[in-house]
Amino acid sequence: xxxxxxxxxxxxxxxxxxxxxxxxxxxxxxxxxxxxxxxxxxxxxxxxxxxxxxxxxxxxxxxxxxxxxxxxxxxxxxxxxxxxxxxxxxxxxxxxxxxxxxxxxxxxxxxxxxxxxxxxxxxxxxxxxxxxxxxxxxxxxxxxxxxxxxxxxxxxxxxxxxxxxxxxxxxxxxxxxxxxxxxxxxxxxxxxxxxxxxxxxxxxxxxxxxxxxxxxxxxxxxxxxxxxxxxxxxxxxxxxxxxxxxxxxxxxxxxxxxxxxxxxxxxxxxxxxxxxxxxxxxxxxxxxxxxxxxxxxxxxxxxxxxxxxxxxxxxxxxxxxxxxxxxxxxxxxxxxxxxxxxxxxxxxxxxxxxxxxxxxxxxxxxxxxxxx
Amino acid sequence: xxxxxxxxxxxxxxxxxxxxxxxxxxxxxxxxxxxxxxxxxxxxxxxxxxxxxxxxxxxxxxxxxxxxxxxxxxxxxxxxxxxxxxxxxxxxxxxxxxxxxxxxxxxxxxxxxxxxxxxxxxxxxxxxxxxxxxxxxxxxxxxxxxxxxxxxxxxxxxxxxxxxxxxxxxxxxxxxxxxxxxxxxxxxxxxxxxxxxxxxxxxxxxxxxxxxxxxxxxxxxxxxxxxxxxxxxxxxxxxxxxxxxxxxxxxxxxxxxxxxxxxxxxxxxxxxxxxxxxxxxxxxxxxxxxxxxxxxxxxxxxxxxxxxxxxxxxxxxxxxxxxxxxxxxxxxxxxxxxxxxxxxxxxxxxxxxxxxxxxxxxxxxxxxxxxxxxxxxxxxxxxxxxxxxxxxxxxxxxxxxxxxxxxxxxxxxxxxxxxxxxxx
Numbered sequence: 001x002x003x004x005x006x007x008x009x010x011x012x013x014x015x016x017x018x019x020x021x022x023x024x025x026x027x028x029x030x031x032x033x034x035x036x037x038x039x040x041x042x043x044x045x046x047x048x049x050x051x052x053x054x055x056x057x058x059x060x061x062x063x064x065x066x067x068x069x070x071x072x073x074x075x076x077x078x079x080x081x082x083x084x085x086x087x088x089x090x091x092x093x094x095x096x097x098x099x100x101x102x103x104x105x106x107x108x109x110x111x112x113x114x115x116x117x118x119x120x121x122x123x124x125x126x127x128x129x130x131x132x133x134x135x136x137x138x139x140x141x142x143x144x145x146x147x148x149x150x151x152x153x154x155x156x157x158x159x160x161x162x163x164x165x166x167x168x169x170x171x172x173x174x175x176x177x178x179x180x181x182x183x184x185x186x187x188x189x190x191x192x193x194x195x196x197x198x199x200x201x202x203x204x205x206x207x208x209x210x211x212x213x214x215x216x217x218x219x220x221x222x223x224x225x226x227x228x229x230x231x232x233x234x235x236x237x238x239x240x241x242x243x244x245x246x247x248x249x250x251x252x253x254x255x256x257x258x259x260x261x262x263x264x265x266x267x268x269x270x271x272x273x274x275x276x277x278x279x280x281x282x283x284x285x286x287x288x289x290x291x292x293x294x295x296x297x298x299x300x301x302x303x304x305x306x307x308x309x310x311x312x313x314x315x316x317x318x319x320x321x322x323x324x325x326x327x328x329x330x331x332x333x334x335x336x337x338x339x340x341x342x343x344x345x346x347x348x349x350x351x352x353x354x355x356x357x358x359x360x361x362x363x364x365x366x367x368x369x370x371x372x
Numbered sequence: 373x374x375x376x377x378x379x380x381x382x383x384x385x386x387x388x389x390x391x392x393x394x395x396x397x398x399x400x401x402x403x404x405x406x407x408x409x410x411x412x413x414x415x416x417x418x419x420x421x422x423x424x425x426x427x428x429x430x431x432x433x434x435x436x437x438x439x440x441x442x443x444x445x446x447x448x449x450x451x452x453x454x455x456x457x458x459x460x461x462x463x464x465x466x467x468x469x470x471x472x473x474x475x476x477x478x479x480x481x482x483x484x485x486x487x488x489x490x491x492x493x494x495x496x497x498x499x500x501x502x503x504x505x506x507x508x509x510x511x512x513x514x515x516x517x518x519x520x521x522x523x524x525x526x527x528x529x530x531x532x533x534x535x536x537x538x539x540x541x542x543x544x545x546x547x548x549x550x551x552x553x554x555x556x557x558x559x560x561x562x563x564x565x566x567x568x569x570x571x572x573x574x575x576x577x578x579x580x581x582x583x584x585x586x587x588x589x590x591x592x593x594x595x596x597x598x599x600x601x602x603x604x605x606x607x608x609x610x611x612x613x614x615x616x617x618x619x620x621x622x623x624x625x626x627x628x629x630x631x632x633x634x635x636x637x638x639x640x641x642x643x644x645x646x647x648x649x650x651x652x653x654x655x656x657x658x659x660x661x662x663x664x665x666x667x668x669x670x671x672x673x674x675x676x677x678x679x680x681x682x683x684x685x686x687x688x689x690x691x692x693x694x695x696x697x698x699x700x701x702x703x704x705x706x707x708x709x710x711x712x713x714x715x716x717x718x719x720x721x722x723x724x725x726x727x728x729x730x731x732x733x734x735x736x737x738x739x740x741x742x743x744x745x746x747x748x749x750x751x752x753x754x755x756x757x758x759x760x761x762x763x764x765x766x767x768x769x770x771x772x773x774x775x776x777x778x779x780x781x782x783x784x785x786x787x788x789x790x791x792x793x794x795x796x
Contacts, residue, residue: 032654033670071446255656264653264671274447276646278638279407279667279683280655281630286664288657295408295654295670298639307654 001133003194004080004116005044005052008100008215009037009124012058015161015243018362022343023062026124028241029309029326029344031254031263032294035066036241037124038272041073041082046268047132049120050080053110055103057087057096072273085110099213105204111197119200121215123191127250128238129263129270132194138232139194145227146199146220148173149192151234161242163189163216165231173229176221187231189216190238199227237262248341248360251307251324255290277310285316301331315350330369337363374454376426376489378511378568380419381479384412384499385432385472390618392743393752393770393790394718395434401499402437403622404701404719406629406638407669407682410441411616412499413448413647416457420448421643422507424495426455428485430478432462432471447648460485477587480578486571494574496567496589502625502636503613504643510607511568520573520602521594523547524566524609536562537590539606547604552590561606563590564613573602612636620746623716626682626699630665651685651702660691669702676710690725698729707759714765715749723751724759732764735786744768744788752790 009026016025026037037054044052052075056063063084070082085107087096097103104111111119118139120132130149139147150167153159164183166175176189193215203219212218220229237259241247253259263270277296282288287302296311301318308314308325315333323340331337332350339356340363342348347367354363388400395403401412412429419427427450431438438459444450445457460482462471472478479486479496486494493514495507505524514522525539533554540549540559551557567589569577577593577600584592598604612635616622628634638645651671657663662677669685676693683689684701690708698712701719706712710723713730717723729749737744744750744766751757752770761778763769764785771791775781783789 033652260653260656270652272652274649274652276447276644278645279669279685281639281667282663282665283632284665288661288663290657290659292654292656293668296639303657309654 001048001050001136002116003049003118003120003132003136004111004114004197005049006104006119006121007037007040007044007052007054007124008103008121008191009054009056009060009063010058010097010100010103013125013242016241016247017244018364019244019247019341019343020059022059024056024058024060025241026056027063027066028125028247030127030241031251032292032307032309033275034270034272035063036127037063037066038073038270039127039129040122040124041075042268042270043122043128043130043132044120045073045075045271047120049132050077051114051116052080052082053107054082054084054124055097055100055107056084057103060084060086066273069273073271083110099218100215101204101207101218102213104200104215105208105213108201108204111201111204114197117197119195119197121193121195123240125242126191126238126240128190128192128234129236129268130192130234135192135194135232139230142171142230143228144194144230145196146223146229147194147232148176148220148229149190149194149234150187150231151190151238153186153188155186157186159183159186159188162240163191163220165189167231171230171232173224173231176216176224176229178216178221189220190234191240192234193220194232244341244360244362248324252305254292254307255305275310301333301335309344374489376455376491378424378493378495378507379426379428379455379486379489379491380424380495380497380507381482381486382412382415382419382427382429382497382499383475383478384429384438385435385478386500387433388500388617390743391616391622392619392740392750393768394619394622394716394750396770397434397753398437399431399433399435399499400617402434402441403616404684405502405616405622406626407667407684408649408702409645409647411502412438412441413645414502414504415497415499416442416448416450417643417645418503418505418507419495419497420450420646422505422509424507425450425452426489426491427457428460428482429457429499430460430472430482432478435459435461441648443648447646449646455489458485474586474588474592476578476581476589476593479574480582480587483575483578487575491571494569494571496565496569498565500617501564501613501615503609504611504636504645505566505609505613506643507566507568510566510609513607514568514605517545517605518603519568519605520570521597522568522605522607523594524564525561525606526564526609526613527560528562530557530560533557533560533562539563541606545606545608547598547606550594550598561608564609565589567594568607573597619716619743619748619750623699623714623746623748627680627697629682630667630680649685675708676706684719701753712749714747715751717751718753718755720754721751721756723757724761726760727757728762729757730765731762732785734765735784737766737768737786737788739788740768741766 075082239250280297286299289304294310309327311328321338326344343364347369384401450457614625655672658675666681668683672687675691686703698715707725709726715729747765763783
């Protein structure tokens with residue numbers, strides 16, 4: 001494909017509450033065995049993008065570990081490959097990334113040294129599957145300067161934390177508002193863009209001169225009258241995990257056969273780092289209903305309507321309902337967990353009781369694990 | 373200069389004919405085991421966990437699955453600049469082109485491969501056992517005894533010793549004599565087919581015996597070394613070591629994995645077993661199901677009831693099924709309402725709805741009573757079983773079968789249904 005990829009994996013997000021203390025949102029575990037950045041990375045790999053840069057700055061340890069080898073997404077290549085850019089002190093600059101555009105500006109050499117004519121930009125916290133070749137085709141046939149992938153959300157969905165856009169009949173974007181007080185349409189920007197590389201360099205350089213740091217505010221919105229910015233409608237599944245509720249619901253979506261078929265049984269696949277875990281094991285007393293169980297788990301209790309991530313242990317006589325248990329959690333016997341997200345690597349003592357009464361409860365207990 | 377202290381040569385060319393249709397399209401080391409693994413994963417993982425990063429895998433019989441599984445060795449971290457894993461099939465030579473005619477003959481034909489690493493020691497392994505073993509400890513023992521050859525041995529009950537090559541040792545574990553499958557064994561130390569040779573010793577033995585037909589380690593090379601007064605030592609291994617050479621032992625070894633605390637534990641942090649995982653997503657267990665005492669691989673969907681079974685990756689088990697005491701390999705599709713009792717279902721099999729496997733009395737198999745025994749139903753890879761049929765015990769099905777192959781919708785116990793063109 002004649003494009004390079006950029007994944008914006010920068011930010012923290014207070015709406016993720018305690019979950020973001022441990023990791024960047026892009027490294028959030030999804031659907032039992034993935035992390036959210038796997039979706040953007042796999043889409044780029046499956047679209048035959050050969051060279052991808054990930055921009056990250058907030059609490060990147062978990063993300064860096066996940067990206068320690070690029071071979072899982074087939075980016076372990078001599079030509080191109082995967083690079084991770086964290087902020088660095090240089091002779092010209094000693095700032096953190098002050099925004100998405102600033103992140104690109106600080107690494108402009110990456111864009112300048114490439115020869116591919118187009119750039120695909122995606123945020124790393126979206127769960128979706130798409131062929132960027134189709135967007136690029138659309139971009140070229142509409143003679144667009146920038147193409148924004150957008151999606152119509154259902155009318156009852158609260159869209160006020162997204163970028164809202166309005167297109168005219170030839171799909172050119174007329175209005176673009178970031179997090180509006182009152183949204184006038186239900187078409188939101190998916191945080192996925194295609195832009196010509198030279199065009200992007202020009203706009204980013206201009207923005208940097210004027211101390212403008214945000215890609216949406218200072219480029220998309222500012223240039224919307226001047227440049228030809230088009231919308232490309234995404235019809236398939238798309239979800240953004242910016243809040244705890246969204247994160248919870250996105251994971252629960254994978255219990256539906258339709259979503260699970262779309263991501264796991266239809267071409268192309270989503271890739272992730274392989275963990276070398278044994279198959280999940282169910283002992284006497286295991287009773288599972290409508291749940292996803294990942295490899296390496298050992299289950300002795302009851303699990304209903306839940307997503308259990310990798311390598312978790314669930315003790316005898318436990319009752320887990322409508323919950324998400326993240327990686328490597330140990331749950332002692334006789335424990336009741338309902339409407340909760342249990343943070344990874346946690347140890348829940350026997351006979352505990354956790355229930356989210358109004359909304360999702362995040363369980364973080366920093367108990368020591370007893371190793372026999 | 374290239375130099376490796378110890379390299380491993382893994383013999384993976386055998387058919388393993390006692391596994392019946394399971395090995396009619398794949399070599400035995402490539403047969404699936406334990407839900408997501410293949411048998412060769414165990415020796416390969418042992419190699420990398422022991423610090424042996426140069427492994428030659430000798431293939432001959434049906435190598436396609438093995439080749440794709442091993443690739444460049446990424447899952448085992450055996451993708452190296454120097455060394456790593458190399459698949460070594462037999463090849464044509466300017467004179468005397470031949471297949472691998474014996475274990476040592478296969479090693480001899482890859483003399484140049486071994487020599488290129490300039491090793492001090494060569495480790496010879498088989499590809500058909502389930503075990504965890506630190507070859508580095510064995511090497512330490514080899515060095516401490518100043519041995520020329522060290523043979524890994526395992527104490528077995530004396531009445532079983534006659535099935536093995538038996539080593540007779542002195543108090544210092546020096547091998548004084550050995551017997552191949554003796555009537556009255558003088559020792560209970562069975563050879564595991566794992567050898568460490570000093571490269572100089574192996575080189576000399578291979579070159580001097582190159583012309584012997586079907587050159588074999590147990591029959592020729594070890595006796596030759598013994599005759600030459602080389603110092604042969606036994607290294608006693610006391611861990612789990614399971615031969616999976618017959619359908620019965622294969623079934624048993626799989627079932628041992630699902631004990632509450634299995635003797636062979638895959639869940640240990642230390643000494644992981646690696647494999648190539650193609651399927652990543654978690655497994656889905658639907659409503660109205662029951663899963664009890666089983667292990668299930670990635671991406672499998674269970675809509676029925678599963679007891680006491682080993683289920684691979686990407687399997688679908690339909691609504692109202694009952695799967696009991698069975699082994700189901702990757703990407704199998706079991707239709708709704710099926711009942712499986714003690715069945716081994718190989719990869720990519722499609723079983724139609726309401727099929728019942730393993731029903732009826734035990735009758736010895738008509739064609740291969742020694743292979744298809746113990747009441748096991750065996751279905752070869754890529755086979756199809758039509759909806760509504762009932763299949764007895766000690767049976768085998770291989771190929772695309774339809775209702776006309778099952779008079780009265782029945783395949784009675786002891787029957788073999790092998791159709792040509794099992795391949796799609």
